[in-house]
Amino acid sequence: MRIFILLLAFVSIISCKKTKPVVYQSRKFTTYENSSLTKLTSPRLFTKNGEITTSHLVNKFTQDFDQYLYTASSSFNDSEFQSFLMYSDDSLVNSSIPPLYDLVRSNTDTYDFYKSGRLAPVNDTNALFLHIGQYKRHFLATTPLGYTYAEYESPACILKKVNDTLFVPFIRYIVVSRQPGMISFSAEKMNNVFASSGAQKLGNKDTMLIQTFDVAFIKK
Numbered sequence: 001m002r003i004f005i006l007l008l009a010f011v012s013i014i015s016c017k018k019t020k021p022v023v024y025q026s027r028k029f030t031t032y033e034n035s036s037l038t039k040l041t042s043p044r045l046f047t048k049n050g051e052i053t054t055s056h057l058v059n060k061f062t063q064d065f066d067q068y069l070y071t072a073s074s075s076f077n078d079s080e081f082q083s084f085l086m087y088s089d090d091s092l093v094n095s096s097i098p099p100l101y102d103l104v105r106s107n108t109d110t111y112d113f114y115k116s117g118r119l120a121p122v123n124d125t126n127a128l129f130l131h132i133g134q135y136k137r138h139f140l141a142t143t144p145l146g147y148t149y150a151e152y153e154s155p156a157c158i159l160k161k162v163n164d165t166l167f168v169p170f171i172r173y174i175v176v177s178r179q180p181g182m183i184s185f186s187a188e189k190m191n192n193v194f195a196s197s198g199a200q201k202l203g204n205k206d207t208m209l210i211q212t213f214d215v216a217f218i219k220k
Contacts, residue, residue, distance in 0.1 A: 029085040029093075032166045032217035037074055039167075040213040048202040061209050065174050068187045069211050076170075076215045078189070080155075084166060084217055094157055103157050111135070111169055111193060114157045122150040128208075131201045132171065133192030158191050164219035169193050174209040175202070 043062045045052040052058065062069070070076070079096060086092040090105040092114060103114035113135050122130065122138065130138050130150055137153040159168040171194045177184040194212050202208055 027087050029087045031220040032084045032086060033220055034076060034082045035216045035218040037070055037072055037076060038214050038216050040070060040072060041211060043069060044210045046199040046208045048200055051196060065209055068174055070172060070213055081215060089161060094155060097155055101155060111158045111160045115153055116155050118154060119151040120154040122152045125150045126201050128201050129190055132195055132198030134195040135192055166217040167214045169214050172211040176207050177203060177205045179205050
């Protein structure tokens with residue numbers, strides 16, 4: 001009986017002992033916000049055979065589509081590129097894109113490539129946007145039935161941190177296709193550095209106008 005009473009007292013002491021609350025550490029980050037455009041280049045003109053350097057043709061295309069081009073005073077209003085949270089030089093979040101994903105630096109270069117590990121399938125492996133970027137964001141995959149498609153890293157981000165500024169490179173590309181009785185047009189932009197070799201993916205009737213620039217994100 002005495003042993004039972006002692007055991008009961010011991011259990012009571014243990015059960016009354018205060019438990020230490022679990023404290024979860026939150027990561028500290030620095031916020032960078034969209035500030036201005038910089039490093040804007042003069043537009044360049046391409047067909048699948050290479051660059052057209054005839055000045056009056058370049059000027060003609062530039063004048064025809066200048067409403068789609070950027071100047072130093074332009075605002076970059078792309079909703080997916082308005083702010084970043086940087087935890088370290090190797091880890092950041094594009095806080096403009098829901099849901100939020102950690103982006104981890106996978107290689108260091110003139111610009112650094114940050115990957116999320118999220119892949120989007122692209123059926124057309126000749127799609128222009130897969131090839132005109134210097135930093136390759138895709139690889140080819142083949143299904144068990146032998147069908148080949150592209151796995152595209154999305155979201156991902158290419159940028160360079162210099163002091164208190166993130167420089168995020170962009171390509172603005174305008175593609176015009178002229179055929180008898182028909183003209184098609186598209187204007188897109190992408191986060192990458194332009195690679196002229198990708199122009200080989202243009203169609204026989206396509207002409208591509210290119211402008212490149214950086215969006216500067218400043219530390220807050």
